[in-house]
Amino acid sequence: MAVPPAYSLVATDLDGTLLRGDDTLSDRSLAALARVTRAGARHLVVTGRPAPRVRPLLDTLGGTGLAVCGQGAQLYDAGTDRLLWSVTLDRELAETALGKIEAEVGQAYAAVDQDGVRGLTLIEPGYLMPHPTLPAVRVERRDDLWCAPISKVLLRHPSLSDDELATTARLVVGSLATVTMSGPGTVELQPCGITKATGLALAAEHLRLAPERAVAFGDMPNDIPMFDWAAHGVAMAGAHPELKAVADEITLSNEDDGVAVVLERLFPDGVRQ
Template sequence: MAAPPAFALIATDLDGTLLRGDDTVSDRSLAALARATRAGARHLVVTGRPAPRVRPLLDGLGCTGLAVCGQGAQVYDAGADRMLWSVRLDRELAETALGKIEAEVGQVYAAVDQDGVDGLTLIEPGYLMPHPTLPAVRVGRRDDLWCEPISKVLLRHHTLSDDELAAIARSAVGSLATVTMSGPGTVELQPCGVTKATGLALAADHLGIAAGQALAFGDMPNDIPMFDWAGRGVAMANAHPELKAVADEITTSNEDDGIAVVLERLFPTD
């Protein structure tokens, strides 16, 4: 009988982790993930991107199972193209949270990810998409952001750094929402208590996999809850210092096949 895999679940963030700067996955990383899968492990994408913005990437990875999207607010079944679970951010809470933040820092620029498998990303005047390759619809005024239910709000400020904006937002918002930072130019408000760990825990339970059997890869502070939940957390060399501080291991960068480096060690042969 074949030995069980070193980890039954491989949870990978996308931007800055599995994806290279051009939004592609290297052949080496694909081969390492395939080898882990043949050994019996499950690969689960855990990303801040909403499900509609992840679908083409999942197709390219050959993923037909579950994916955790929207910072944990969505558990998406790629094969069936449907949500198994999703949480919405209340419009009134979102508007109140934005008002409290702007009372502290002045004007911010906002965008939203709509809920659902066909939800759009809407951006208000002045907001610049941190990922110019991701599709977004510009609206005429902030009130237009709330035309449909949303899963999260994305924030930018014209002078504050991401770290500064995130820290002030957490203090201002309190329990109205969860504040996280998922990449350059990406400070986000999501439903209170929702993190990558909550979505990952739901998906893992659906698959019958315990937290201690999970190996997680990430690069930003929004991956900290996922590292806290998983049996082992691996930060990329390009990771934010806050994530490196809580990681069990630091691998090479996303441009240097950091995920493959670890998986090749843990799954040396088929």
């Protein structure tokens, strides 16, 4: 009789984790995720990307199920192309938070992800997209960022490091928003109390899966709440030190198929749920 796998839920971040630097998935990673499916477990993408920027990747994965998007602010059903759940960031609070941050650090540059499955990423003059492959629409002035409901604000500073910007933002923003750091050049403001863990917990409840049988993979501080929620957290070799400090295990880099290496161990062929 086949021994069931230890985990019934695999949660993976995308950028810097499952995806290679060119935004592609390796054949080895795809094969490892197929092992997860054959074992009867579920794979959930848990990403800071908004739903419209995740759909093409889910097509590559053959996914028709759920994905946690927008740092946990969106629960997206790929099969029906709709949001089962979403939380928006109040635009007046976002403007206030941004003003408080700039009062401390000087001019920063901002972008927003609009809510909805057709939402756009808008960037103000001076903002450079950290992922140049992701589509964005440049607006003429900052006020244009607030023209429709948003799920989050993305910030960059011309001289401060991401860690310095995030630290200052947390000190001055308070309860106006949750501050996260999700990748190089990516400090974000999202609805207060919303994290990857809140979105992942909602998805797991929908699927009737428990954190005690969940393994999570990530590379940045925004993945810490997800690691706290899951039974086992795996950080990538190039992960931020804050995430490595709370990880249960450190694997190889995303370029070296670090996720696949662990999944091949946890889900050997022939194991069934």
